[in-house]
Amino acid sequence: MTMQRRDFLKFAGASLAGALASASAHAKPSSGRPHIVIVGAGFGGATCAKYIRMWDPTIKVTLIESNAQYFSCPMTNWVLGGLRTMEETVQSYKNLPGYGINMVHDTVIGVDTDKRSVTTKDGKKIAYDRLVLAPGIEFMTDLIEGYAEGEAAGKVLHAWKQGPTLATSQATLLKKQLEAMPDGGVFVIASPPPPGRCVSGPYERACMVAHYFKQHKPKSKIIMLDGHFDVVSKGPMFKKAWKKYYAGMIDHRPYNLVTKVDHKSMIVTSEFEDVKADVINIVPKQRAGAICKLAGVRADSAGVWCPVNGITYESPKVPFVHVLGDSVASNMPKSAHVSNNQAKICAAALVEMYNDREPNSYPIIGSTSYSATSDHTSGPIAVVMRYDPDKEAYIRQPGGGASEDSDEINFEYNKTWFDHIWADTFA
C-alpha cells in the first residue's frame, strides 16, 4: 500500500508562495555559516546551544543569559526540606564556552524580527540568522489582588523561579521564613490550575516542608489552596505519602483558586474562603517569558504561551524565531526534562537543515519526573510522546503514567537525575 503523506511541509507561517519566491535568495546565509542566537541559558537554551555545537561545530552560536550562574528550580524543594543546601542547586556556566558557544551575560530587551537582530540592556545589537527563545516563565501577578504589594514587602513569595543571586532567590527567602516561623504556625501553599511550570512541584513542596516541620516544629500545619479540582499529578502517590509520613499535617483543599492576599493581616483569600497564614507561598498563573511577547510569538488564543512547529520548534507566526521550554504552548509537561529534550530536537533539526538535509519529521519526547515524598522516598511519572506530522501533534503513547507508590530506589534515581540533567545541560 502506498500512502502519500503530504506534498508540502510548512516550517514557517510565512505564506507558502512568499517562501517559495524568496527560497533561492535565502537558501544560504549571506556570509558563510549561520549564526544562531539563543536567549536564556536554562534547561532549554543551554542544552540547545551545546548540542548544536556538538553536532555541527561550524554553526556559530551566541547564548545570551541575564544571570552569572544558573539558578535551578529542581532540588529547591529538597532545600526547603533540609535535605540539600541552596548552594547545591546553583550551576556554573563555565564549561559552555568550551563548546565554542559565545556566552554573553546580558538581558535581551528588544527583537527586530524583520531585520533579524536583538538588542540588549547593555546596548548591544546582535544580528541572527535564527533566534531561539528559551526564557522560561513570567508570572501573571495582576490576577491576584495584593500580590505585588505583598511580594514587595517580602511577605508573599512564589519561589517558583530563582535568582538573580543566591541571597535573593525566593527559595532562600522562603526557607528563612519557615525557619523563623513559630511551632504551631500555618504555612499556606497556593497553586494555579495547569498548564504551568512543574505541576507536581507544589505537592512535593508540601512533602518537603512537612518533613522539615516534623523534625523541627511538629505542631505546625500546611494548608494547600489548590486551583485545580484535585492533585494535578501523581495524586495517589502523594496522598498515600501524606497519610503515611505526615498524618494530620497537610490539609489539601482543591477547587480553591486564590484571588487575593493581604500581607498586613496575612490573610489569603480564595474563591471560597479566607485563610490566616504565618508564611505565604503563592504560585501565580504563568505565561511565556516577556521576550516572547516582544518577538510576537506569544501567539496562542489567550496570548499566553507560544505555539511552535513540532519538528523544528519554529514559531508558525514569526519566521526564523524558535521557542523552547516552558514558554512553548503544547500538551507536554513544563519541566526541565522536557525543555532539555525539546532543545535537542530543535538543535538536530537546525543542524540537518543547515547541512541541506531533511529534518526528522518524527521526533520523540521522553518525559520523566521524580518527586520526593520524604527524605528517603521518591516516585516517578514517565510518558513517551511521538510527533505525528499528519496530525501536527505530539501523541501520548500507551503505557505511560505515574507510579502509585514512592520508594527508596526511586529516591536514588531521583538524586542521579539531578546530577545527570545538570551535567547534560551545563557541563
Add this chain to the structure above:
Amino acid sequence: MHVKASVFLIFCGMLFAVSAQAEDKPVCLIAGWENPASVCVAHTKTIAATCYICHGPNGKSSGAIPALAGQDKAYLVTAMKDFKAGKRETTVMKKYAMGYTDSEYEALGEFFASIK
C-alpha cells in the same frame, strides 16, 4: 508501508527537493514511514540524547541509574523487550519501552554499544 513520494520541504526560504524512491535511494523506516537514510541517523542520535537526561551524558552514568555506554547491543535490545513484556522489574523503563519500536531498540542498542 508508507512512502513519501515527493516531498518539498520549505524551511523559511530554504528549499529541499527530496525524492525518496525505494529503487534508487537508500531509505529507512521510522514508525512505518520511509525516509532518506540521513533522517534515521539524526533520529537515532536525538532519541539516544533523550536517554542521557537520566542515564548520563553519552550514556555514561555517575549514579544509581545504570550506564548505557559500552553495553552489549544484544543486552540492551533484550532489556527493552523484557521491560515491554513485563518480564523484567522496572520503575520507568516499561513506560519507555512501550513508546519505542523494535527498530528503535536496535538502533539505540547499536548506538550505545559503540560508545567506549
